[in-house]
Amino acid sequence: MTIKYEWRGDFDNAALDALHADGFGPPVAETDWRERLERYSLGWVCADEDGALVGFVNVAWDGGVHAFLLDTVVAQRLQMRGIGTALVATAAREARAAKCQWLHVDFEAHLRSFYFDACGFRETTAGLIAL
Template structure:
């Protein structure tokens, strides 16, 4: 059984390992706890028992716009609805905070997940690589 928690407690090592797996890079030593507490509307943690199996960060502009960042689900928990559960709780709390829009960008292979499973719709957007 998966338990979801808005603004759930986590260890930096847990999210760093999950991020490395999800984005195929070496494990970093980022201070996620300070980052999300200082800059985010909130985040969602998904746990199977004590194991962190999913995470999403909900950044925002302090007003009408929120942004999903770093939607992550560990390999063994994928394709079981964990990502949809993470995003659903993020949507619920962004709406409750008074946000009018929730934005997300993603790689093409995730179109079906965000559009079909999570209810996002395509929009025009722009991107500048920095």
Template sequence: MTITYEWRGGFDNVDVNALHAEGFNHPTADIDWLTQVRRHSLGWVCARDDGDLVGFVNVAWDGGVHAFVLDTMVAGGRRRSGIGAGLVAEATRRARAAGCEWLHVDFDDDLRSFYFDACGFEPTPAGLIAL
């Protein structure tokens, strides 16, 4: 297994919708991811194994120094193999290269070890309003 990571790589919406449904445990939706990330994101990272999309992460931003990791997803049979950490590492490199000073992430408690231990994020106080 040789995984390649591509910043702002091309992808098929069907593939990302399938990954998202599997990763976030919901029925497959028909979201136009490509238009969404082109319009609102600093970039995104696609992870591929022999051409197959096996991972994806979106990097949104404020247009300045803050970037945000959103929707980190890895195909079910490929989890716990380092692909997710590779996605976030490439996202981190690219956000830094774009001049961002901060990379933010929020996540469910079961992902604390992934983001803190595998990806190097540090805990910070934050606030949230459910809308």
């Protein structure tokens, strides 16, 4: 298995929709990812296996020193092989290169060991309002 990781990598909307549905569950949305990412993101990382999109993470930001991980997803058939960790490491490296000082993430409880143990995040106090 050879996976290529690319900052601001090329993808098509249908492939990213399908990856999201595979990783997060149906339905397959029809999202204009390219427009959304170009408008709101510092960048993103694509993981590619033989021309197929198998992993993705979005790095949103505040235009200053704070970056935020969103939509970290790996194809189910390839999970638990370090792809997600490599996506996050690439995102962190590129956010650091863009002079960001903080990389934030929120996640569901079952992903705690992935983000804290595999990716090196540390626990902080944060707040959230469901809108």
